[in-house]
Amino acid sequence: MLSARGLRLAFGGVKAADGIDLDVMPGEFLAIIGPNGAGKTTFINMTTGYLRPQAGAIEYEGRPILGLAPRAIVRRGIGRSFQLPQLFAEHTVLENAALAIAARVGIWSPLTPLLRPGFRKEAVELLARFGLEGVAEARADALNEGARKLADIAMAVALEPRLLLMDEPTSGVAASEKMGVVETLVRVLREAGVTAVFVEHDMDVVARFADRVAVWSQGRILALGPPGEILADPVVRREVIGIEAAGAAPAHG
Structure with a gap:
């Protein structure tokens, strides 16, 4: 459904996207995880027309979308939600x-x-x-x-939309409400046949609702696969999830 190839974008000396290649399959729920500053929101902003990469290409349903304004991308069938409602x-x-x-x-x-x-x-x-x-x-x-x-x-x-990108849909939501909120939005999106990509810091949410997990680190995709495999990977647990793997509250931002 969505294909990104060779995305590169730097802010000064900081590489927010350093050769991102990613395919999003129809009907899936793809979680993007990684530390703050890894380039997760940058990817969403490039896909939805708010930022333009310095190199690379993005296609949606086989048609290029780079250079289109956000409104034009919405009309193509891509929606988004922001970290702050x-x-x-x-x-x-x-x-x-x-x-x-x-x-x-x-x-x-x-x-x-x-x-x-x-x-x-x-x-x-x-x-x-x-x-x-x-x-x-x-x-x-x-x-x-x-x-x-x-x-x-x-x-x-x-x-x-046929594809919805969500930036931290549980950010700021009370722990007691979090699973209920995600259960509701996943049910609605699946009933509507909407494919979803969501940035998330809560690993319980990722483990329960994602079909695949993409791990961002320093503007690159460190790992990609099913949640059980990715969240158990020692490198991911040590370098990306960090204290979250031990059940401590994740950092947001």
């Missing part, structure tokens, strides 16, 4: 969902009612899929972090 804080959750639907169909006009019947119905159904129907009328800034993450990803799903 990108919600309109002063609007309700329902209005946020309706805004995403309006963006998908290309309607942006102050003369057009946002919550027209068709938009409202689709927005309500979308929120119900994420278990957010109970907070539909709440302002986005009143939600807890788990609900904010789900609402943010619901907005991305409203754009009907």
Whole structure:
């Protein structure tokens, strides 16, 4: 579905991408792990048009996408969510969902009612899929972090992507909520047939939900394979996971 070849990007003397080769297969959930500064978010930013590599190529469904603006990439079928939820804080959750639907169909006009019947119905159904129907009328800034993450990803799903890239979907979510949040988003994405790539620091989440794991280290892919194999690798445990392998809280950033 997605093919990256020879991606290189440096910021000064720091190599954020140092020859990245990666294929994403249709229908899979691919986790990207690695220490802070390894280039994980840089890869997502290059794939979604926010950064352009100095060398290399990216193809989506067999067509090159490098050089396209983020909006054009979204229209091709690639969505993303950010580490910090990108919600309109002063609007309700329902209005946020309706805004995403309006963006998908290309309607942006102050003369057009946002919550027209068709938009409202689709927005309500979308929120119900994420278990957010109970907070539909709440302002986005009143939600807890788990609900904010789900609402943010619901907005991305409203754009009907076939591939969704998520940057730390559990970042900031309370430990007691984390598995429930990921279970919900994985269920919704699999039901919709969406392929997913997600950056994650919680190795329990990776072990439970990833089909494959790509290990980033200093702008390179150190290892790639099924989670059981990768998370048991002594080099990965020592150099990448570090204290996380011993069950300590992972670092975020």
